[in-house]
Amino acid sequence: ILEKNAAQGEEDRRVVEESIEVLTEAGAFKIGQPRRYGGYELPMRAQIEVSAAVAEADGGTSWVVALCNQCAWMAGLFPERAQDDVWKRTPGARVSGVLTPSAETVKAEGGYRVTGRWYYNSGSWHADWAVLGMPLVDENGEALDHGLALIPRSELDFEESWFVAGMRSSGSNCLIARDVFVPEYRVISAPRAWQGEVGTEHTEES
Incomplete structure (x- = not known):
């Protein structure tokens, strides 16, 4: 089915939506999702192997599977309350992401107000949430850190910007935030996360 739909994609x-449905039924988007929400919580090696298998049928589709699984893993680094927002009521929710802090942020009571554009957001047509890079600033607007924000797709605008020669089906378009409020619990430090200082209370998870 994936190979059949490759040209249309x-x-x-x-x-193609039929391919997304088949991959969803097969659990291809659950590789990086925490087990607590019905995911498989498998290591990076498994993510690569699944994506490689999908790539035999279509490279663009494989890229979407890879990025959504990686971003689901990143969503698992956030505090449990943030993860609940993503998966507690919708365990099949998919997550995309762009880590570049291409936004302007304003510190607000209980969180941040975010305005920005994130290009090359692979899987943008099919994601319910996005992990997006942003500067972490203080009350004076001084940048303190590189942050990651977990934002529902419903609060973001969308711009079709993906007009390329290959891997067109990856749908790597632009997501846009216009003064979106992001609560503190849905923001983490990227450098600290990469060093293992994660926001999640479930540090035993892979």
Whole structure:
């Protein structure tokens, strides 16, 4: 089915919905998702192997599977309350992401107000949430750190910007935030996360 739909996906500049449904039924988007929400919580090696298998049928579709699994893993670094927002009521929710801090942020009571654009957001047509890079600032607007914000897709605008020669079906378009409020519990420090200082209370998870 994935191979059959590959040409249509290239033409549409997004993965064909039938392919998304088949991959969802097969659990292909659950590789990086925490077990607490019905995911498989498998290591990076498994993510690579699944993506490689999908790539035999279509490279663009494989890229979407890889990025959504990696971003689900990143969502698992956030505090449990943030993870609940993503998966507690919708365990099949998919997450995309761009880590570049291409936004302006304003410190607000209980969180941040975020305005920005994130290009090359692979899987943008099919994601319910996004992990997006942003500067962490103080009350005076001084940048303190590189942060990651977990934002529902419903609060973001969308711009079709993916007009390329290959891997068109990855749908790597632009997500746009216009003065979106992000609560503190849905923001983490990227450098600290990479060093293992994660926000999640479930540090035993892979």
